[in-house]
Amino acid sequence: MEADTRPGLRICEGDCAVLKRDDVFKAVPVLRRRKIIFEKQWFYLDNAIGHIYGTTFEVTSGGNLQPKQEMEEAATETKEAGTDNRNIVDDGKSQKLTHDDIKALKDKGIKGQEIVQQLIENSTTFRDKTEFAQDKYIKKKKKKYEAVITILRPSTRILSTMYYAREPGKINYLRYDTLAQMLTLGNIHAGNKMIVMETCAGLVLGAVMERMGGYGSIIQMYPGGGPVRAATSCFGFPKPFFNNLHEFPLSKVDSLLSGTFSTESLPSEPEDNALVEEESNGSIDDKQASLQETEEESTTETAMESNQTEEQETMDINAEDIGFKENQEKENKENVREKQRKQQERRKKLIETAALLREKNADGLIVASKFHPTPLLLSLLEFVAPSRPFVVYCQYKEPLLECYTKLRERGGVINLKLSETWLRSYQVLPDRSHPKLTMSGGGGYLLSGITVVLDKSKSDSSSLEALTMDEPSSKKRKVQDLHC
Secondary structure, eight states: OOOOOOTTOBOOTTOEEEEEETTEEEEEEOOTTOOEEETTEEEOSGGGTTSBTTOEEEEOTTSOEEEOOGGGGGGGOOOOOOSOSTTOOOOSOSBOOOHHHHHHHHHTTOOHHHHHHHHHHTBSSTTTSOHHHHHHHHHHHHHHHOOEEEEEOOOHHHHHHHHHHHOGGGGTTOOHHHHHHHHHHTTOOTTOEEEEEEOSTTHHHHHHHHHHTTOSEEEEEEOTTSOOOHHHHHTOOOGGGGTTEEEEEGGGHHHHHHTOOOGGGOTTHHHHHHHHHHHHHHHHHHHHHHHHHHHHHHHHHHHOOSOHHHHHHHHHHHHHHHHHHHHHHHHHHHHHHHHHHHHHHHHHHHHHHHHHHHTOOBSEEEEEOSSOHHHHHHHHGGGBOSSOEEEEEESSSHHHHHHHHHHHHHOSEEEEEEEEOOOOOEEOOTTOOEEOSOOOSOOOEEEEEEEOOOOHHHHHHHHHHHHHHHHHHHHHHHHHHHHO
16 A cells, blocks of 8 residues: 655645554554554554655654654664574574563653664574564564564545444445445546435445545435534545535435425424523513512502611612523523524525425435445436446345345436446565465445336336236236136
C-alpha cells in the first residue's frame, strides 16, 4: 500500500490522519499536546505537523516523534549466513543478553534499532541461520523493540482495511475489495446524482464522496432519527464536499411515492407548538400573579402603615424573585428560538431533498445495510432513471436470492448478476513468493443490475396470470399422473 506523498499534502493541525504500524491502523485527529495511545505506545503529534504524509517516525523519550533515518537500516545487515538450519537447536541459551540487560538498555534511552543490533551480535546462532531466517529474525525483533509509526493520509482502502480489522461488525463485514467492486459496478464518478442507503458507519458514503470528488449530488437515505457518519468524518473532507450532500429518512419514502408527503407531517412540529403554548401560558400566569401582588400590596399599605420596614424587605425579596424569573424566561425563549431555527433549516433541507427525489432521475443506487434488501430496493428503484446501474451488498446470500427473484418477477431491470467476492493475499519476496496461509473466509455478496423502463401493464398482467394459472396447472398434472 503506497502512501500519497504528492507535494503540498502535508500534515496540518486539525487534519484527520491514520497511524500505521505493521498491519495495524488507527484514525486520529491531529491536535497539539494531545496524548495518543497506539499499540502500547504513547506519544504526541506536535512534531509531525508540517511533514509529508507517509513519513515514518520513531517514538523517543517523552513521547516525541522524530523522522526515522533510512541510512541506519544498513547497520543491521550482515553478509555471513549458513546453508541450512538443521543443526540449530532452540534451547533458549543462544542469546547472551538477559531481560534485565535489555531493560537496562531501554532505561539508558538507547534506540530500538541499536537494541536489535546488540541482540544480533550477542546471538550465538544468528550467523549459522540461512539468509531468509536471518531476515525473519530481524523483522521479529524490530517489531518488538522498535517504536516506529507511519502517518498516512486517509483513503477508502486504508479506512476500510482499518474497520474490517478492528470493528468489522460496524460495517457489516464489508471487505475493501467488495467495496471497490461496488464503486465500479455502480459507475461512481464526478457529476453523478447518487442515492446511497447504508448502515456501515458512513464508510460507503465516504467512499462515494471520495470517488465523486465534490462534484455532483448525493442523497443519503437513513433509518431512525438521523444518519450515522462516523467513518465519513475520518476521511477529512473539506466543507465544500458537504454542500451537495443531502439526507432523507426512510420513514418518509412511502409517503413521497404515494404523493402524501408534506411539511405538515414532518416531526418535531407539535413539540414546537407545545413549547410556545407553555411559554405563552406561563407569561399569562405571571402577569396575573403580578396583578394580584400589586392589589394585595395596595390593600396592605392602607391597612398596615406601621410595618413599613418589613414591607420594604419583602418587596426587595419579591423584586429579586421577579428578576430571576425574567432571566429564566429570556433564556428559555432564546433556547426555543434556536431550536425553532434549527428545525426550520432541517425542514427546508428535507423539502429540497424531497424535490430532488421527485425528479426520479438519479444516476445510480448503492444499498449496503443490515436490513432486508428486497423492500428497500423495490422502493428506492422508483427514484432511479432508466439505463442506470444499481448495486446491493449483503453479508448473506439468501436475502439477495429472494431479491433476485422479486426483481425478475417485477421486471424493469436487466443484466441481473449475483456474485460472491473472493480475496487471497500473497507474500511477494525474492525467491519465496507464495499465497499466505491465512485468508478471509468471505467478503459478502453483491447483486447488481441496470434499470430499464418498466411496462406496468405487462408486469401486472403477468403477475395475475402467474397467480391464476400456476396452481390449477399443478393440480391438473397431479390428476393426470393418478389416471396414468
